[in-house]
Amino acid sequence: MALMIQTNCSACDACLSECPNQAITKGKPYVIDPAKCSECVGFFDEPQCVEMCPIRGCIVPDPAHPRAAA
Template identity: 60%
Template sequence: MALKIVDSCINCDVCEPVCPNQAIYQGVEIYEIDPERCTECVGHFDEPQCRKLCPIDDCIPQDPAHVESQEQLLAKFRRLTSGELAPV
């Protein structure tokens, strides 16, 4: 499942640079996560780095609109790192 950033985001700029997939970007009002690039850090880390470093509890929940299994997240990681999906 991809993650999403909710309205409690304070735009602290902590999450964007730690995303290994370049899935986080500055939206119109708050940071946003591209579900096509978010692997919840599967393949890179044991836990999502954006969640780990975010100072606001529950600011980065799973996105129920983008349900994916661990296997699907790992396959997305492989596509991203193989160059099938171009960097942002």
């Protein structure tokens, strides 16, 4: 499971320090490492990068790394 950052990222830095897994790196757009992103499960109720991102819809589920079926 992982989220991904889309090209409308403004590189505002808000998400960078919020990730409990240090999964986010700077870039244009910023990049989430799918090997590190846990979608914040076990840390927070909601993905912290999504909570912090000022651009609605910028951070979305990565279709290449979906959540395991329940």
